[in-house]
Amino acid sequence: MEKSESTPLLEVRGLKKYFPIRSGFMKKVTNHVKAVDDLSFTVATGETLGIVGESGCGKSTTGRAILRLLEPTGGEVIFQGENLAALSPNEMRMKRKDLQIIFQDPFASLNPRMTVGEIIEEPMIIFELYETSKERKEKVAELMQVVGLKPENSERFPHEFSGGQRQRIGIARALALNPKLIVADEPVSALDVSIQSQVLNLMRDLQKQYGLTYIFISHNLSVVKHFCDRIGVMYLGRMVELAPKNALYEEPLHPYTRSLLSAVPIAKPKTKRERIILTGDVPSPANPPSGCTFHTRCPDCMEICKTDKPEFQSMGDGRYVACHLYNQ
Amino acid sequence: MGRRFARNPWAMTGMFLLMLAVVSALFAPVIAPSTPDKADLRARLVAPSWMDDTGKSEHLLGTDQVGRDLLSRIIYGARISLLVGVVSVLISLVIGVILGLIAGFYGRWVDDLLMRLADVQLAFPFILFAIIVMTVFGAGLWKLILVLGISNWVGFARLVRGQVMSVKEMEYVQAAKAIGATNLRIIRKHVLPNVSSSIIVLATLNVATNILLEASLTFIGLGVDPSIPTWGGMLADGRNYLETAWWVATFPGIAIMITVFGINLLGDWLRDELDPNLRV
Amino acid sequence: DTSTQANPQSKTEAQAPAKNELTLGVNGDPHSWDPIDTFLLDWSTVATSVFEGLVERTTDLKIQPGLAESWEFKDDKTLQFKLRKGVTFHNGEPFNAEAVKFTFDRLLGEEGKKGPQQANYASIDRVEVVDEFTVNMILKEKDPVLLTKLAGYGGVIVPPKYYKEKGDEYFNTHPVGTGPFKMDSYEKDNKVVLVKNESYWKQGQPKLEKVTFRFIPEATTRLAEMQTGAIDIMKKVEISQTESIKGMSDLELMQVGSPTVYSIRFNTSMKPVDNVKVREAIAYAIDADLIIETLLGGYGKRVNSFQSDMSFGYDPNLPLRNYDPEKAKQLLAEAGVKEGTELDLFLPGTDATFKEVAQAIEMQLGQVGLKVKLNLVDASTFTSDLIPKGKAGHMYRNGWGGWTLDFDNTAYLMYHKGEFWNPDFYDEKVEELLKTERSTFDQEKRMAAFKELNQRLYELVPDVPLYQTINLWAVNKRVKGFQPPTDERIDLREASVE
Amino acid sequence: MAAFLIRRLLHSVFVVLAITLVIFVLVRMTGDPVSIMFQAGEPTKEAITELRKNLGLDEPVYVQFGLYLKDMFTGNFGTSFRTGESVIDMMNEKMGATLLLAFGGMFVALLIAIPVGIISAVYRGSVADFFGRIFSLLGISFPNFWLGIMLIIIFAVKLGWFPASGYEGLEYLVLPSVALGLILSGILARLVRSSMLEVMNQQYINTARSKGIKEWLVIIKHGLRNALIPTVTFIGLQFGTLLGGTVIIEQVFSWPGIGRMLIDAISQRDFPVIQGSVIILSFLMIFVNLLVDLSYGFIDPRIRQGGGKSE
Amino acid sequence: MLEIKNLQTRFRTDNGEITVLDGVSFQINKGETIGVVGESGCGKSVTSLSIMGLLPRTARITGGEILYNGENLVAFSKDQMRKVRGKEIAMIFQEPMTSLNPVYTIGAQIMELVLNHTSMNKKQAKEHAIQMLKLVGIPRAEEIVDEYPHQLSGGMRQRVMIAMAMSCSPSLLVADEPTTALDVTIQAQILDLMRELQQKSEMTIMLITHDLGVVAEMCDRVVVMYAGQVVEEAEVEKLFATPKHPYTVGLLGSIPDMDTEQEYLFTIGGTVPSPGQMPPGCRFAERCQKAFDKCYEQAPPLFDLNDGTKSRCWLYE
Ligand SMILES: Nc1ncnc2c1ncn2[C@@H]1O[C@H](COP(=O)(O)OP(=O)(O)OP(=O)(O)O)[C@@H](O)[C@H]1O
Numbered sequence A: 001m002e003k004s005e006s007t008p009l010l011e012v013r014g015l016k017k018y019f020p021i022r023s024g025f026m027k028k029v030t031n032h033v034k035a036v037d038d039l040s041f042t043v044a045t046g047e048t049l050g051i052v053g054e055s056g057c058g059k060s061t062t063g064r065a066i067l068r069l070l071e072p073t074g075g076e077v078i079f080q081g082e083n084l085a086a087l088s089p090n091e092m093r094m095k096r097k098d099l100q101i102i103f104q105d106p107f108a109s110l111n112p113r114m115t116v117g118e119i120i121e122e123p124m125i126i127f128e129l130y131e132t133s134k135e136r137k138e139k140v141a142e143l144m145q146v147v148g149l150k151p152e153n154s155e156r157f158p159h160e161f162s163g164g165q166r167q168r169i170g171i172a173r174a175l176a177l178n179p180k181l182i183v184a185d186e187p188v189s190a191l192d193v194s195i196q197s198q199v200l201n202l203m204r205d206l207q208k209q210y211g212l213t214y215i216f217i218s219h220n221l222s223v224v225k226h227f228c229d230r231i232g233v234m235y236l237g238r239m240v241e242l243a244p245k246n247a248l249y250e251e252p253l254h255p256y257t258r259s260l261l262s263a264v265p266i267a268k269p270k271t272k273r274e275r276i277i278l279t280g281d282v283p284s285p286a287n288p289p290s291g292c293t294f295h296t297r298c299p300d301c302m303e304i305c306k307t308d309k310p311e312f313q314s315m316g317d318g319r320y321v322a323c324h325l326y327n328q
Numbered sequence B: 001m002g003r004r005f006a007r008n009p010w011a012m013t014g015m016f017l018l019m020l021a022v023v024s025a026l027f028a029p030v031i032a033p034s035t036p037d038k039a040d041l042r043a044r045l046v047a048p049s050w051m052d053d054t055g056k057s058e059h060l061l062g063t064d065q066v067g068r069d070l071l072s073r074i075i076y077g078a079r080i081s082l083l084v085g086v087v088s089v090l091i092s093l094v095i096g097v098i099l100g101l102i103a104g105f106y107g108r109w110v111d112d113l114l115m116r117l118a119d120v121q122l123a124f125p126f127i128l129f130a131i132i133v134m135t136v137f138g139a140g141l142w143k144l145i146l147v148l149g150i151s152n153w154v155g156f157a158r159l160v161r162g163q164v165m166s167v168k169e170m171e172y173v174q175a176a177k178a179i180g181a182t183n184l185r186i187i188r189k190h191v192l193p194n195v196s197s198s199i200i201v202l203a204t205l206n207v208a209t210n211i212l213l214e215a216s217l218t219f220i221g222l223g224v225d226p227s228i229p230t231w232g233g234m235l236a237d238g239r240n241y242l243e244t245a246w247w248v249a250t251f252p253g254i255a256i257m258i259t260v261f262g263i264n265l266l267g268d269w270l271r272d273e274l275d276p277n278l279r280v
Numbered sequence C: 001d002t003s004t005q006a007n008p009q010s011k012t013e014a015q016a017p018a019k020n021e022l023t024l025g026v027n028g029d030p031h032s033w034d035p036i037d038t039f040l041l042d043w044s045t046v047a048t049s050v051f052e053g054l055v056e057r058t059t060d061l062k063i064q065p066g067l068a069e070s071w072e073f074k075d076d077k078t079l080q081f082k083l084r085k086g087v088t089f090h091n092g093e094p095f096n097a098e099a100v101k102f103t104f105d106r107l108l109g110e111e112g113k114k115g116p117q118q119a120n121y122a123s124i125d126r127v128e129v130v131d132e133f134t135v136n137m138i139l140k141e142k143d144p145v146l147l148t149k150l151a152g153y154g155g156v157i158v159p160p161k162y163y164k165e166k167g168d169e170y171f172n173t174h175p176v177g178t179g180p181f182k183m184d185s186y187e188k189d190n191k192v193v194l195v196k197n198e199s200y201w202k203q204g205q206p207k208l209e210k211v212t213f214r215f216i217p218e219a220t221t222r223l224a225e226m227q228t229g230a231i232d233i234m235k236k237v238e239i240s241q242t243e244s245i246k247g248m249s250d251l252e253l254m255q256v257g258s259p260t261v262y263s264i265r266f267n268t269s270m271k272p273v274d275n276v277k278v279r280e281a282i283a284y285a286i287d288a289d290l291i292i293e294t295l296l297g298g299y300g301k302r303v304n305s306f307q308s309d310m311s312f313g314y315d316p317n318l319p320l321r322n323y324d325p326e327k328a329k330q331l332l333a334e335a336g337v338k339e340g341t342e343l344d345l346f347l348p349g350t351d352a353t354f355k356e357v358a359q360a361i362e363m364q365l366g367q368v369g370l371k372v373k374l375n376l377v378d379a380s381t382f383t384s385d386l387i388p389k390g391k392a393g394h395m396y397r398n399g400w401g402g403w404t405l406d407f408d409n410t411a412y413l414m415y416h417k418g419e420f421w422n423p424d425f426y427d428e429k430v431e432e433l434l435k436t437e438r439s440t441f442d443q444e445k446r447m448a449a450f451k452e453l454n455q456r457l458y459e460l461v462p463d464v465p466l467y468q469t470i471n472l473w474a475v476n477k478r479v480k481g482f483q484p485p486t487d488e489r490i491d492l493r494e495a496s497v498e
Numbered sequence D: 001m002a003a004f005l006i007r008r009l010l011h012s013v014f015v016v017l018a019i020t021l022v023i024f025v026l027v028r029m030t031g032d033p034v035s036i037m038f039q040a041g042e043p044t045k046e047a048i049t050e051l052r053k054n055l056g057l058d059e060p061v062y063v064q065f066g067l068y069l070k071d072m073f074t075g076n077f078g079t080s081f082r083t084g085e086s087v088i089d090m091m092n093e094k095m096g097a098t099l100l101l102a103f104g105g106m107f108v109a110l111l112i113a114i115p116v117g118i119i120s121a122v123y124r125g126s127v128a129d130f131f132g133r134i135f136s137l138l139g140i141s142f143p144n145f146w147l148g149i150m151l152i153i154i155f156a157v158k159l160g161w162f163p164a165s166g167y168e169g170l171e172y173l174v175l176p177s178v179a180l181g182l183i184l185s186g187i188l189a190r191l192v193r194s195s196m197l198e199v200m201n202q203q204y205i206n207t208a209r210s211k212g213i214k215e216w217l218v219i220i221k222h223g224l225r226n227a228l229i230p231t232v233t234f235i236g237l238q239f240g241t242l243l244g245g246t247v248i249i250e251q252v253f254s255w256p257g258i259g260r261m262l263i264d265a266i267s268q269r270d271f272p273v274i275q276g277s278v279i280i281l282s283f284l285m286i287f288v289n290l291l292v293d294l295s296y297g298f299i300d301p302r303i304r305q306g307g308g309k310s311e
Numbered sequence E: 001m002l003e004i005k006n007l008q009t010r011f012r013t014d015n016g017e018i019t020v021l022d023g024v025s026f027q028i029n030k031g032e033t034i035g036v037v038g039e040s041g042c043g044k045s046v047t048s049l050s051i052m053g054l055l056p057r058t059a060r061i062t063g064g065e066i067l068y069n070g071e072n073l074v075a076f077s078k079d080q081m082r083k084v085r086g087k088e089i090a091m092i093f094q095e096p097m098t099s100l101n102p103v104y105t106i107g108a109q110i111m112e113l114v115l116n117h118t119s120m121n122k123k124q125a126k127e128h129a130i131q132m133l134k135l136v137g138i139p140r141a142e143e144i145v146d147e148y149p150h151q152l153s154g155g156m157r158q159r160v161m162i163a164m165a166m167s168c169s170p171s172l173l174v175a176d177e178p179t180t181a182l183d184v185t186i187q188a189q190i191l192d193l194m195r196e197l198q199q200k201s202e203m204t205i206m207l208i209t210h211d212l213g214v215v216a217e218m219c220d221r222v223v224v225m226y227a228g229q230v231v232e233e234a235e236v237e238k239l240f241a242t243p244k245h246p247y248t249v250g251l252l253g254s255i256p257d258m259d260t261e262q263e264y265l266f267t268i269g270g271t272v273p274s275p276g277q278m279p280p281g282c283r284f285a286e287r288c289q290k291a292f293d294k295c296y297e298q299a300p301p302l303f304d305l306n307d308g309t310k311s312r313c314w315l316y317e
């Protein structure tokens, strides 16, 4: 962990992504959905950073803004010392070799009109990685083997595969360019538990084999705990807590993290736990509450929380939290 | 798809009916008992041979108002009708797909502009457009095809635009972007192939509509040169003989109906087959 | 409400009490009833019953007194009319010299400039009132066909007071004249209803109480209406429909020769038809007799020149070029025209019968080795743009009404250099003969000039005269006293319904 | 909602202006109205220039266009070259007949299409579906003039049930409406069928069924209401086709509507009438589409509250 | 209370008829919460739809019985079934976003059910609807009745669905993955609500889910399904403590455990066989680590292990 602090592969500073809301007859921008608001964290080479949070809190947006699949509204994304947010579209395109993404939906993320072979080969064609098509085909076969697919199936179409197999195809496509960082946006949430474990094991293997760095996005706290080294918890576009895995699970600091952990159903009947059941829904990111955005649902809400935004502050040991409870 | 096709009586019927027209068109010189322009004024309006008691008629479907063999004209007419239908649709398809792709992919003001253009085209009733253009430039096969082609682009443009807007948000397009694909490549490799099935369905149905429109334009005197055998032309020009020589207009009418019906059957099946929303 | 007409069960009962009411199905609505705004036959079909001129033409096209009882030339340029007394317009306004003067002032003045009729009366300078029932028409130049023209559309007399009070636009849709019927109601594109003019000047006329003209553009529909009994008289029966009508016992097919002639005209400045031999060859290659016999079902008459046999100037002794494909081939060979040479033939797209004729011509010319390409064009573009600009191909269909029944009108407009209808043809001899014909009132001299002209045109073949048309009308047998008119101006004064 | 209306209004202004320009230029390409008006006469050169001046055709085209636009904004669409009547008055006179016919056609189409579509969808694959589909496919396999003529021959001449043509009472509306509506009903029945198929697969249909209510209630109340949204959109889009179709149907049935007026005007090069009627027809189209958009609100509360439909 | 015996349900497809449920048997006792778990496509939803008589037109029940209070629902006429639905047995669906008709108000949709099964008039029905909404903890219930589904969040909609299902006090509530589409914190709210309502009304619940955590927290008894069959049935503690069927074992092993640290998860290799191509023997044999020859040849029956546990595995012969 100390090692990771010293040589960050990726540093995100004050990342913002606002989606304009247009209304009126000229479709003027009247408001913004602050999907990601002032996010900062680092990812060290070889580590897995988990990002958890409820639906709509901005996890995917964060992932996509880092890769500039969405243009960030503000902030810097420093990858190997270079600010990705400042690159020209073409320079960015060239950078994509090093940064890849795996998507949640194994149905939607594969072009139904391309064969599996074509899908995996496409990045190599774009980056002109190999001289001949034969070399590329060999590489495709190799990749398929790596992710546990039969190379002879390369002429088949995605719909002829099961969900887990499709997710492997997506992984193989991401691996084709030998990336350094992979953003995995809920790679297993659409899969059945038995398949989920296969994919997670595969991803872990690949990390070891290729020294990959992951940003692992999920809403499943048990999976994140199992798979990640450090975990950031997001709420309404902001990070409320960031901590090494064990610290977070053993002693969650932020009231939101605590309630989140207590809400997870545990596959052990009769384990009596203290539950914190949050009232109400997640507020809309277009109209976030004042002060601490969690104060409307917070069991420990204080007066100051309604007016002042808490700082995202270091608590030592690599822990950060944004909560007035921890103001010195 | 192939096996499902073989088991679907609708599709089979549609295909069969369409093939009648296609085979006629391709092999007209072989099948037709005579040439389409061999006229004999003295043998005009001769009844079909099977209803001619005197047994003198050698024409299976009779002859038309200038004494040409109706069957031959109908067989050769398949060429023109299919040509009109297919080529005009290709024209609107090309225009519509390009504009639709641009509007859907780039969005914003480009989209706004193109969609207003579509509104203009839509608010301008087709028949009027056709009448005016044909009045200006004169009637003729290729002009007719062009007019039909130009005025039907909106359907394709709207369809493609809508589809592109949804496909664009699909994760596989995002994935393509993530592996560094250029916009052009994304459109070509990822967007277009995925909207193609809807385009095919619409195109099929449009072929049928355009064959009918040719007939309607001929009716108001703006069709193609009467010596070119078109079903629409034969139908329109034969309407005054409905009571005295019914076959002159009836058989071309049946030819149109069969072909259009066949194309529609096929299009319907394609829609069910290619449009996953409607599949069980 | 005429809904009862549509019900076949009540057809007979409904039409029995509707005695002396007549319904006609005509093809077009002129949209304006003002006589100086129009040149349409559709106008005259209806308006003849509403308006009258100083003179009128009988069905056999003789000039006879109308609102004028008599006329005489006071000198070369003064024509004096004695007007009929005791005639009133439908609105009660008296008909007198003032009305005649007003009519021609209007026609020749500002108002007339807006319409096409003024040009026909350019030879009239002014009209002077002599007394209440006498007028003098002062001419600018001699005009041999002036009287015929006075029977034309522009010469019908309109009521000055009514017109001044109601204004032009109102007059367009609410015309008032002195005719046997007055307009009761007019629904555009639907129908016009005329009722009997009780105070019509001619004793015992008209016989009908009410006349309805329905505008039915589609011939198939007109025939259907005839068959359901909804209309009693059908104008413009297509030749293709004659058999259907003959097949119905209560209908009668009536035919009347018309002054309208059809010919194939050449663009004489275009290769290869600039060569007279080629034109002649084409004339020999077309079998007009066969066309008339088959396609026209016999309802047509061959003509030797571009005028009907009713026309002054028609020479029955001029020979016809009869079908002779061998001669045609030979002429073509002499002219060096190659087998398969393509020729354009232009025709308007809405003329169903001529479309068939054109296809026959295409075939017949094909037999002598000429490949004809048919070009269907919009009728208006054709007549107003393509023909005058010489853009109507090598050959085009020309139909001509010859409404003055004098070859002058046709010959001058068709063959005189620089005329609207004649963009390319020029012949010195023809010009000379036209001049001769125009410079005299002596009909014999004119006839001689026309004879020579016909001969010259026969040799030059600027066109291939095909046939003179016969107009077909379908009439229900309960209609009595109906005479189909040669010029589509229906005279319903004597008509009645049983 | 107000913003939506204003935006639509701006769009409409653009569309109308564009159509005005297009038609203005197009008609001026169709030839010279003056020579047509003189067709049968012997015009002198002066008469021609004079008439041209009277009609305002001597000005350069852009000046004519400017003047026309200016007049148009004051609600003046000019007067007919031929009759001198104001174009607005002429339209007023004819609009009723055309709209009556268009709505008659629409009525026939809906009357046939909705039950056929529903039955086809609900009994998908059954004999009823088979005939429903055959019907709707046959409906779109005839040219409309042909259908019109056939209807006249069968129902007016042979059976004598309805008048063949003309414009008097309601019974005159029947045959033209059927001729116009039958074709549309074919397309519409297919659309209703496919929307119903889609809607009937939705989860809320199962919810409705799980309440134990009668099946026909489920179909009509929960199914049809939702299936109407695409149907209504389609009707809006088809309105133009329908108006276009009236051009031919009016000709066949001697129906005194705008279509016939327009065909006459085109053949006589009556520019103001052509321009005016095309522009007013496009107004109508835009208006109908606006109505359609507004009607979504009644059918679909998501749109009502959302403040209008985004394309 | 409800006993399913040997239920077989078949679907017509383009590739012929397939058997989706093949001999499903289990019973539900009054007042208990029974969990039905299994991976996607194993037939959980088809089971629930078979009970409700809501199978699509392409499906039919080809064998077995569904006994509700001793009466066989399979043999019921459409009308009889309609009287049962909503009144006796109510159902809530997986997708709260699409289970409510977008064009009617919340109130109207609840009232429709109430009016259908009771003699209440409209006013009473509306009152009742508001009551039910309050019961499921919806704030501003008086206003919400007149609002449309799209104005509510997913969690709220699922509450509305529960309110609707409860409005005629059914004796059995079939809940098909009621929380799968919801966030964890909202899921906790909904599950809490269901527990509370069950205690209040002594309702019987059949809870379909694929989340073993939810089962552990909610259910008294569990039915595990695999490929259209019940493979194990047990009381909840027994199932988690001593899973019998290798599939159950694998399933439990695949879930990452919050308390222990594992580098790799246990996995079940391979994939579920598709309905058209079921192997002749045990359907799990291909993926089973303990499979022996017999497993590939003969389909095992559901063995009753006499401690209330049943298992479909030759190991327990
Ligand atoms: N293209 C967009 N335009 C407008 N708003 C958007 C867009 N994409 C996302 N948002 C909004 O931004 C917020 C964050 O979305 P995001 O997809 O990042 O959430 P998430 O945490 O990934 O949720 P989930 O778990 O459902 O995937 C949401 O409120 C969403 O509505």
Ligand SMILES: Nc1ncnc2c1ncn2[C@@H]1O[C@H](COP(=O)(O)OP(=O)(O)OP(=O)(O)O)[C@@H](O)[C@H]1O
Pocket (backbone or CB within 6 Å): B280, E011, E012, E013, E020, E038, E039, E040, E041, E042, E043, E044, E045, E046, E047, E056, E058, E210, E275
């Ligand atoms: N309408 C249908 N036509 C054909 N097969 C169907 C149909 N509906 C379901 N099936 C088949 O029935 C099987 C069981 O489906 P079911 O919906 O019951 O699964 P499930 O256990 O509820 O899964 P999930 O967890 O995804 O909801 C599936 O394999 C599916 O292929």
Ligand SMILES: [Mg+2]
Pocket (backbone or CB within 6 Å): A059, A060, A061, A185, A186
């Ligand atoms: Mg996401």
Ligand SMILES: [Mg+2]
Pocket (backbone or CB within 6 Å): E044, E045, E046, E176
């Ligand atoms: Mg399910």
